[in-house]
Amino acid sequence: MEFLVARQPIYDADLRVRAYELLYRRGPTAAAEVEDGDAATGTVLAGLLMEVGLERLAGTLPAFVNVTPRFVVGGGPVPLPPGRVVLEVLETVDPTAEVLAGLETLRRAGHRIALDDYVLEPERAPLLRLADIVKVDVLALDAARVAESARALRPLGVELLAEKVEDRETFERCRALGFELFQGYFFARPDLMRSRRAPAARTALMRLIARLQDPEAGFDELAGIVRSDVTLGYRLLRYINSAFFGLRVEVDSIERAMIYLGERNLRGWATVLALASVDDKPSELLTTSLVRARMTERLASRADLEPQAAFTAGLLSTVDAYLDQPMEAVVEALPLTAELRAALARHEGPLGTLLAGVLAYERGDWARARTLLPETAAEIYVEALDWADRVRAGLLGAA
Helix, strand or coil, rough: CCEEEEEEEEEEECCCEEEEEEEEECCCHHCCCCCCCCHHHHHHHHHHHHHHHHHHHHHCCCCCEEECCCHHHHCCCCCCCCCHHEECCCCCCCHHHHHHHHHHHHHHHCCCCEEECCCCHHHHHHHHCCCCCEEECCCCCCCCHHHHHHHHHHHHCEEEEEEEECCHHHHHHHHHCCCCEEEEHHHCCCCCCCCCCCHHHHHHHHHHHHHHHHHCHHHHHHHHHHHHHHHHHHHHHHHHHCCCCCCCCCCHHHHHHHHHHHHHHHHHHHCCCHHCCCCHHHHHHHHHHHHHHHHHHHHHHHCCCHHHHHHHHHHHCHHHHCHHHHHHHHHHHHHCHHHHHHHHHHCCHHHHHHHHHHEEEEEEEHHHHHHHHCHHHHHHCCCCHHHHHHHHHHHHHHH
């Protein structure tokens, strides 16, 4: 694959995904290169359309793509429909007359403009009249400056996006200040303040996952777990008859569904269904779990690792966020193998190294990903997105 491409979700105040920012580089070795940003902008836009397809990366949602001064000033046609991309002007772009004229041209063509890492400086103010969305780096500014930025920008009629939101507390604070969009990895991290309340649903989920992941539990015991949980059994039966599995003959009993899957697959799919049942977490958290699971599974054979263990590591890499507990505490409470515990809690061992590489790729940390993953990682990532979408569609039908 010619491009390294990943995506980061952008949420609204209700934690529904409203867009994705595309993270990219050209070529599998580009991570170690200083690339011409202007060339990269044109390359990714054309390349995503021709080689990957924007639908596979962002579905029907808008995609945020960084643009540079030369790209803006060039005034060339953007090779994507205006309603499908948001052109993100980097903080390094100076508001020269040529840049402002270029942005005017792009807006007249129907493109939405976002200002990245905006700070309240008089010399940058001319950009505001052309902006639809203003992104504020809330990690780089203290709370007082974030509040000052919100007060100054809200009356201008732009959408405020808080980026680099790393925890729930920051999300809540920014939402109270009037930010409408949010970007960061807070959704995949545990809410430790919330964990102190330890709701019964969290305790039940922990017990269920523990039973499903117990390596001592054989097929009969796993089958008993599924039978004893009416909701889980019902969803498993509905799911195995969904389009994802594509069976020609309908499976008409939970017993037959479990026999069809077999012990190893039953353990994994029952855990997927258990995580999917959590209704007070962003739906994107399950997508993240599935993408990681599929990517680690597909890469495992290249690292001489057992694919099922790799799938489990990827799938459970978000279990701390689901349970609102530190990962170290979660793995101690679950009957996991030593290999899985080391991989999940500390990214140690070959399996932990693979998981660390997948997480680096997800963040767009290309330099680290390149040292830990093979060159085929980009193709496998895009395939994992497709696979996760199909699984999610099947889960919706099984709900």
